[in-house]
Structures are given as structure tokens and as C-alpha cells.
Amino acid sequence: MKKAVFVSVLLFCSVAASLASDEKENVKFAVGYSQLTVANNTEDTSVSQAAARVWFNDTYGADFTLGFQNNNVNGQSNNVFILGGKMLGKVISIKNLDVYWLAGLNFGSASVAGESSSLFRISGGAGVEYYILPRLSLLTEIEIAYLSQKDNDRFGIVAGWVPQAGIRLYF
DSSP states (O other): OHHHHHHHHHHHHHHHHHHHTSOOTTOEEEEEEEEEEEEETTEEEEEEEEEEEEESSSSEEEEEEEEEEEEEETTEEEEEEEEEEEEEEEEEEETTEEEEEEEEEEEEEEEETTEEEEEEEEEEEEEEEEEEETTEEEEEEEEEEEEEETTOOEEEEEOOTTTTEEEEEEO
16 A cells, blocks of 8 residues: 555656656745544544645646544544645636636545544545636546545545635735
8 A cells, every 4th residue: 555655646746746857937826724624433524625736837736635633523533634635737728717627636634532544645536726816726536536544435526516625826
């Protein structure tokens, strides 16, 4: 498993570096907020994430997220930490709307009532980013994902406006 994770991260970084070396005149950078739904033992939880997005050129980009969740459910502490990244490729770009494909990896940990487990998620899917202002966008994504967590491996479609929504402010 460790070799597969290492190879996946290495491949992700090499693709990002090769795309970054292409056209540099249209580089756009954004910061923002996203949510990601992850399984946490018996129930799913939405993890709030700080996000950074960079478009290397008019076609390819990457999105990086760092999230934390700390709450109490029925008197038990429920903590999640998650770090992730996605490669993005625009399919259609119409005035204020971009439709893109995505391929992502997430790593992290979850702890419920003192019982910790590591988290690994690999996904692919599509997203839509709508620019409500020239430098401000709202986005939503639909993904097919495999989530591996102690006693809780899942494969399925993750969709919906609130759990996969985000906002980005471009500089």
C-alpha cells in the first residue's frame, strides 16, 4: 500500500510539474474554501477545507486542500485531518463558466472516541466553476471515489451541491 501511495504522489507531482512548464502567460492563482464528505466510522462527515487553486495555462490546473474537523457526536470526540490535491483540465470554457475534469488524491486521519485510523481517497470526476465576478467563483463537483479507511473501504459516487461545493477568490 505504501508503494502504491508513493507512486501515486510521485506521478501526481511529475504531471503537475510538466503542466506548469507549459505556457506561463495565463497563470491564475486563487484561494478559497471547500468541503469534502468522508466516512467516519458509522456516519459521514463534511470536512471544511482551506483551498488553493492554480491554473497553469488556459487548459490545465491543480487544486490543493487542507482540512480539519473537530466536533462531538453523542459525547464522543470526532476529529478528521485531510490533505489533498487534484489535477484539473478544462473541457469547455464559456464566458463565465468552466467545465473541467478532475483526478484527485487525499490523505489524512480520523479519530472517533480515541480510535484513530488513516484515510486514503482517490477520485476522478467533473466539476463546474462559475465566475459570479471576474475574480470570484463558485464551484461544485461530482466524483467517483475509492475511500480506504480502517474497517470502512468504500467505492461510490460522491455528489451534491453542499458537500462538494466551494468558493475561490482569484488574484
